Amino acid sequence: MAKIASADSRQQRLHVARARFVGGEQLPAALLSAPVARSWERSRGTGLLPSSTPQYELLDKSRTLRDSKADRRLYSCVVDEIEQLWDAFGGTDWTIFCVNTEGTIVHARQSPSCDDDLLLPITPGRRVVEPNIGTTAPGCVIHDGTETIVAGGEHYLDEFERVFCLAVPLFGFHGEVIGALDITGTGKRNVSQVQEQFRLAALAAEQRLFATLRGCHLLRVQHDPRWLGTPLAGLLAVEEDGQLRAASRMARRMLSLPTGAPLPALELRQIFDDATPAQLNRLLQRGRGVQRVARADGSHIWVEYARAPLNRSTARRAAPVTVAGFGQAAPALAGSGKQGSLQEQTLNAIQSAIDEHAGNIAAAARQLGLSRTTLYAKLRKLRDTGMMGG
Numbered sequence: 001m002a003k004i005a006s007a008d009s010r011q012q013r014l015h016v017a018r019a020r021f022v023g024g025e026q027l028p029a030a031l032l033s034a035p036v037a038r039s040w041e042r043s044r045g046t047g048l049l050p051s052s053t054p055q056y057e058l059l060d061k062s063r064t065l066r067d068s069k070a071d072r073r074l075y076s077c078v079v080d081e082i083e084q085l086w087d088a089f090g091g092t093d094w095t096i097f098c099v100n101t102e103g104t105i106v107h108a109r110q111s112p113s114c115d116d117d118l119l120l121p122i123t124p125g126r127r128v129v130e131p132n133i134g135t136t137a138p139g140c141v142i143h144d145g146t147e148t149i150v151a152g153g154e155h156y157l158d159e160f161e162r163v164f165c166l167a168v169p170l171f172g173f174h175g176e177v178i179g180a181l182d183i184t185g186t187g188k189r190n191v192s193q194v195q196e197q198f199r200l201a202a203l204a205a206e207q208r209l210f211a212t213l214r215g216c217h218l219l220r221v222q223h224d225p226r227w228l229g230t231p232l233a234g235l236l237a238v239e240e241d242g243q244l245r246a247a248s249r250m251a252r253r254m255l256s257l258p259t260g261a262p263l264p265a266l267e268l269r270q271i272f273d274d275a276t277p278a279q280l281n282r283l284l285q286r287g288r289g290v291q292r293v294a295r296a297d298g299s300h301i302w303v304e305y306a307r308a309p310l311n312r313s314t315a316r317r318a319a320p321v322t323v324a325g326f327g328q329a330a331p332a333l334a335g336s337g338k339q340g341s342l343q344e345q346t347l348n349a350i351q352s353a354i355d356e357h358a359g360n361i362a363a364a365a366r367q368l369g370l371s372r373t374t375l376y377a378k379l380r381k382l383r384d385t386g387m388m389g390g
Contacts, residue, residue, distance in 0.1 A: 014153030094185030
């Protein structure tokens with residue numbers, strides 16, 4: 001009862017704050033997250049009122065759906081991940097979709113029996129932007145590049161008070177936001193579970209994006225070799241001369257490379273600064289298997305050769321880079337035995353990292369490329385299932 005009363009109280013505070021905000025007053029501190037508060041400011045700046053009816057803008061009829069190369073590539077990278085997300089979280093009260101940086105929906109999944117007037121218009125080719133529908137999670141992601149949840153009265157428009165939406169960013173070759181994955185609906189979901197799976201789906205989609213690159217070597221990198229075939233692996237695109245063309249956000253995080261911006265001119269030898277010339281040469285040779293590479297700061301990275309350079313004539317004939325979807329187990333490493341379940345792999349990787357750092361959770365999280373919060377959540381889940389003791 002106390003929890004329900006607290007939720008009602010918050011809704012009332014949001015009602016009062018919205019009415020005063022439209023009248024020109026400032027928002028109370030800490031009432032909304034920073035991205036959502038900024039979205040309210042932008043929505044008000046367009047002249048939109050909370051009482052306005054949401055307008056889902058349709059693309060000009062002269063344009064066809066996914067008529068740009070970027071949209072076609074984005075669609076190809078997210079379509080499989082959205083299907084897996086739909087299998088886990090779909091339903092008549094929900095829709096799962098992807099937008100580009102203009103707010104245009106490039107792919108959406110919803111139930112054929114959905115009859116909700118707020119969800120039905122969320123279809124490919126329509127735009128979900130602040131001047132038309134106010135504050136939404138994908139709108140915040142496009143502007144701020146950070147994962148966002150907008151629930152109930154946190155929406156700027158009154159009509160969205162019964163709606164929950166969560167969106168995570170998708171990043172491109174140069175660290176830029178290229179879109180957002182979103183789930184929007186009116187039902188109940190375990191928020192932490194949805195967050196975790198959407199984060200993994202976004203990472204898997206980014207790996208598919210890197211697999212479209214031609215004319216360069218692709219390398220997988222991870223602090224633990226058992227995670228090389230999962231969405232938590234980083235990807236490096238390397239030219240024939242050893243120049244780094246691009247790095248995924250997981251690779252940037254693990255290798256302490258700049259985030260959110262194009263990389264400076266870098267060579268492979270500068271990244272793996274403690275490797276011998278012979279070892280650097282082996283990294284760009286197919287069939288070498290997984291290699292452990294030391295770095296000058298005392299850390300080490302496991303590197304797996306994923307794919308040789310492709311040109312236009314060979315791209316169609318070559319086998320695609322194996323990309324594990326967020327719900328799939330990692331493929332077996334070269335020379336390894338029977339692959340365990342994904343939970344078992346996760347347990348082994350976590351236990352190994354914690355042991356290596358003598359129980360230091362922060363250090364283990366850095367090695368695994370996770371936040372401490374995420375690592376604690378995984379530990380709790382493994383303990384709850386009995387796979388890890390106290």
